[in-house]
Amino acid sequence: MSRDAEATRRRLLEAAREEFAAYGIAGARVERIAAAARSNKAQIYHYFDSKDGLFDAVFDDMCRDTVGAVPIDAENLPEYAGRLFDSYERRPWVQRIATWYRLERAGTGDLLPIVVESNEAKVRAIADAQARGVLPARFPADVLLGLVIHLSGFWSSNVPEFDAVVAGHSTAARRQAVVDAVAALLS
Incomplete structure (x- = not known):
């Protein structure tokens, strides 16, 4: 994955983390996540397939950080x-x-x-x-x-x-x- 693609993916994860923490899975909005990440909805679906897939990636990332730290x-x-x-x-x-x-x-x-x-x-x-x-x-x-x-x-x-x-x-x-x-x- 190129550095730009990885940076976009990371920004989406960070924006999603804030959105999911505030609103949960059902209340989170991909439009807000994309805007906060300076990206677009298509990138969310490209990297994570769905809002649920994005949540899973955020949760997995959070768990890996905790287990490692x-x-x-x-x-x-x-x-x-x-x-x-x-x-x-x-x-x-x-x-x-x-x-x-x-x-x-x-x-x-x-x-x-x-x-x-x-x-x-x-x-x-x-x-x-x-x-x-x-x-x-x-x-x-x-x-x-x-x-x-x-x-x-x-x-x-x-x-x-x-x-x-x-x-x-x-x-x-x-x-x-x-x-x-x-x-x-x-x-």
Whole structure:
């Protein structure tokens, strides 16, 4: 792919990320995405086949970034949760897009391989650490992973009314709460 084509594709992904984060899959408009990317609708269909294909590309790209930037450390799940929290703070669109994905794609059976493979690898790493006695086995490995993931995203997935109640907590204090909650889960 030429540099210009790759630049156009990247601009479309970035514009789509903002559009999908704000409006979801159903509410997103390819006209707005094309305009924000300084491109046209035909380019969206050329690179991604459809609006759904564009969403899948955005979601896949977002997941690859997260997996690459925040590898699991099964021997230190509290710090892993803290690094996931940091990732959500740097990229606030992640939780919004993931929420739209759950709302609009749940039950479709269209599972993204990067997410499935990543989760399976994380579960294996946790199960291995449990088998070696590094982690407690109170929760099955898959359940423990789910708890860690949800605790890491706790602060970025609340309703505005709860956010207003806890607005006085600094980013460092919120991160520490995630780390401490995962540590307590493991004690």
